[in-house]
Amino acid sequence: MERLPGFRDFYPEPLPQPDLWSADARQYIFDKWRSMARRYGFREYDGPPLEPLELFTTKSGEEIVGQLYNFIDKGERAISLRPEMTPTLARMIAAYERGYKKPFKWFALPQLFRYERQQKGRLREHFQFNADIIGERDPAADAELIALVIDTLRSFGLTEQDFVIRLSSRNAWQEFFQQRQGDPAQEYAFYQIIDKLERETPEASEQKLKLAGLSLAEVSAFIEQGKATAELQTILDNLAARGLSEYVKIDYHVIRGLAYYTGVVFEAFDRKGEFRAIAGGGRYDNLVKLISGGKVDLPALGFGMGDVVLLELLKARALLPRFDAALDGYCLIEDETLRAASLKLIQDLRAAGFVVDYSLTPTKSDKQFKRAQELKAANTLKVERNLAGELMAKVKNLKTRQETVVPVSEAATRLGETKG
């Protein structure tokens, strides 16, 4: 029986085939995401992976609606697996915004879903690190959020040689559009053209822009000039104060596809341009109001960072560590009359917080030792009786080959020393 197309199984390392997805790498990424979000004072939240379809159809713009993984449930409800987290966040905030001090900084690590009929082989789910700041209009919030993106990527070992944040602004593009007397009804369509500029031929873009009464030349000149607005300059200064200037540049190519963005937008890219965006985000000051039906009006901004592109990048830059069971000890049981005493030792070591494994059934001594090595155990442990008949533990450090014999009651202390 096969799994569904576009979905992933995650296997423990070492992987029997290199093209399998690693559960350890996934957890490594989750841990880094969670840890950096917390360091920045962000607090975790989550919502259901399923939502009423209308939560997504009315707010996110055409870009996302055609890709929804939606269906009708047994209760005849129109449902969608969540394609993004922001509408759920807006819904949750609208319900309890008075219960939290503003501005609040929240994060989540949701699995997101999409269903595209045409593109075979493409994934239909991924995990995404989402962080948002709610209730703060000042660009200081944008800077804080961008700093989090930068520090998160740095925590994986990526440097300013590897990635850059392309900083842009819908406000700047709006001003550009209005100065040229663009038709307000065409504004979102114009953003879509800018969004696709780098992926389409100049001819195709030129033609589309002409329909909107604009020329590719003036659009290109505006991008080329790349002059920071006052708002963007404030953000650049803030990031400079943190020593993060090398990680950001103004780039008006970026405008973000989703309809709900309102101000500053940004994307993180690898410097070599080999991969799709590593992360992207921006302001969506009107979304909470929209989702709450006008009840709650709060400025907001956030970003999403997916696990798939990040993992590709980390692999390409050889930045993934080796994953194993991280065994502190493997208990060798060579004398079956000592199995009960060995189980007690294993129990005590685990109770002390150590990662310990052993052969569940009687096994040849050399096979047990080989297994300890395969599992990359830091130590082997063996229960023995000394001449006085007392139970002793022989602890052998597999790296230094150093061997110590201590009373079983002191084995945990001994293991702690070799660990330190």
Next chain:
Amino acid sequence: MERLPGFRDFYPEPLPQPDLWSADARQYIFDKWRSMARRYGFREYDGPPLEPLELFTTKSGEEIVGQLYNFIDKGERAISLRPEMTPTLARMIAAYERGYKKPFKWFALPQLFRYERQQKGRLREHFQFNADIIGERDPAADAELIALVIDTLRSFGLTEQDFVIRLSSRNAWQEFFQQRQGDPAQEYAFYQIIDKLERETPEASEQKLKLAGLSLAEVSAFIEQGKATAELQTILDNLAARGLSEYVKIDYHVIRGLAYYTGVVFEAFDRKGEFRAIAGGGRYDNLVKLISGGKVDLPALGFGMGDVVLLELLKARALLPRFDAALDGYCLIEDETLRAASLKLIQDLRAAGFVVDYSLTPTKSDKQFKRAQELKAANTLKVERNLAGELMAKVKNLKTRQETVVPVSEAATRLGETKG
């Protein structure tokens, strides 16, 4: 806009309403689950939350089929959200069993789904700690798994006063059934009667048993006697060697509803009998073969522990810690000319691994201090200039009220000391 019935939002603590679900409590539970599984040498895996419907319908027995959250997708496929993890695990193992040394010990923390039409207000999803041992027929594996259940519950502060593992065996019931010349075709139906014994009236059970040619009296006598089979005795002895006897008892009431169980089965219950089962599991030696269409034949056993009952129990026993942002420092910015220097300090502290927050925008000094207290920050930090014009950091421990002034470059070290 409302979320779907039966689904949960998870909010950060402190919760604005006590009936909300806590994202912090959920993560606390996940961390304990993951940590204990690793200590036992179990390795993490995961599969998709969606699977082809047939993965569940043909293998799990009627108990689960009626409750599936299933639907037809855009590609006309019959899909189900996973109601349990074991079929996915069996599918994954069947695909790559040769790539892993046997026996292997795997765990997952999946979100599981069900759809019951009638019972309103009941949850349609929960999270479950799943741990399985694959490729070992010896009862030593059953004991290892049960020890993991016990130690996991103990890691939350629960003791033998709070819970007990009720140990039972389908083999024992099978023998009982065969000795009384039960109709083999009625065997699974008989197990279902036993499974419901504690929830139905004696009259109803008596009647059903009569149809199967058995009497409630002989069934009750068998349960009452509670004599351990040789297999169960081996498990009890193994657990006794670990010092865990107080946590287990033979109880033949337990038989587990799912069709695929084959041997030893068990459930964890609170001693007072206030809650539903905290965890349950057992052997399913034939399932991998079934799922793989006969290709792979491996004995297996596992358990599931849900987050909902566990959380209820921990709340009832007052065993949940208080959750907060765990701030190491809150940076006070009272002089706006020092904001840039403060941002640099915050950046350096976060880079050193500390959890640090601050007011994004200019805020009255007393309000900033109040916020630091609300967030239960361990310290406040303030950048100042000394008489020589050098940037200093004033670090104040909010518990001891002790205040130190150090060069900004030494603030991280100082914070580390107050932490240790």
